[in-house]
Amino acid sequence: MYQSKLFTKTRKEAPADEVSKNAQLLIRAGFITKEIAGVYSYLPLGLRVLKKIEQITREEMDAIGGSEMRTSALQEKSVWEKTNRWSDDVVDNWFKTELKNGTQLGLSFTNEEAFSNLMKGFISSYKDLPLYPYDFKTIFRNETRAKSGIMRGREFHWKALYSFSKDENEHNEFYKKITDSYINVFNRVGLGGITYLTFASGGTFSKYSHEFQALSDAGEDIIYIDSTKNIAINKEVLTDEVLSDLGVSKDSLKEEKSIEVGNIFSLGFKFSEPFDLTYKNEEGKNIPVFMGSYGIGISRLMGTIVETLSDEKGIVWPESVAPFQVHIISLGKNEEAEDLYKKLTAQGVEVLFDDRDTSAGAKLADADLIGIPHRIVVSAKSLEAGGYEYKKRNEQSSSIFSFEQIQRTIS
């Protein structure tokens, strides 16, 4: 893409009303813009990143048998009354609206009811199970206090998968599988080294749930890490009983602040019972479906990557989620920069080409702020030296590369 055609501009200063690093950098670099507190629009660069994270998640869900679909945002009152989650006294973060005729509707703040109700129409026999439908969706939560940029919004993008299994054993097998897929997702988006499988409260559904917590001072959670077992325990559930369950000694734990980037639950019959979601087994007997719930905050993940991987000059995107793979910067007048841009683009490389008529300093500073992993400067100086000046965003030194060397490096 020609940068001169990118309508967003970078800013030297962050808006005064943003405190979090993720919002400051993403707004300065032109990835997002704030609409209202806790609500952000995604600009061209930001949407590219969001889609990359979504695609990685999609690939991992599909790899374990997930079926992507899309549940509606508008939800019917009666469905939520089945689980007693319609009342504002029970759920305090509903956004509600109504039809012209007065019928009340809610905007999804989560998906269990929608999926349970919907799957009732498709599950009738043991032959239908197990099933793993999932969706990416905008979720609405009427938070009394939005904060932390895109990490705790009133409107955000997530992935939710629900498992429908014949029994607990079948469920447990899948639960293990999806735990591994979640680890794959966090590894692939560049948070591998700092994300811990964390024991957390299972609520009313089961003894434990599992969270995936990424270490960051910007986090709102406190976890205790056992580095020998490579697991963590959420402060909320740190009791002697939990320690003995997990075979962990209190002395080996290290306290850290972290961001919850994913959460998986065994739901059991919590939803299948109120929705009368059953299947017929081989004897023709009705058996309740055993369910599980698995979420990843896609937009929160984007914020977490910025929080944890940026430096004083700007964002440092991992290659897997960067809006473009390569940033070509043309300094001064030359044909070679555009030639290189066309050649790489023709090979399917995602390139942002800074063809703007602006100073070298501005271009270089913008490149650092935007954070594309591979930077190639084409200038009189580089051409005299025999080619293109290549530098990685997260490294200090640059080298003069030929076209072939560039191809080899970025592939």
Place this chain on the structure above:
RNA sequence: CGGGGUGUAGCAUAAUGGUAGUGUACACGGUUUGGGACCGUGUGGCCUGGGUUCGAUUCCCAGCUCCCCGACCA
């Protein structure tokens, strides 16, 4: 939801009971071209409603907004 703040140009900010200055961005002209380069010219602004006052961007009240602390957070 409780408490505390905030609101001046696209953005960041200053001053002021007598209609507002700067930086940046933007437009134009010129000089520049390896870390947000320089000179000149120009466009553009006091959240909304009420009150006090001869006069309110400034003081008071209300509303709204956004931020912070706490509570909340499948």
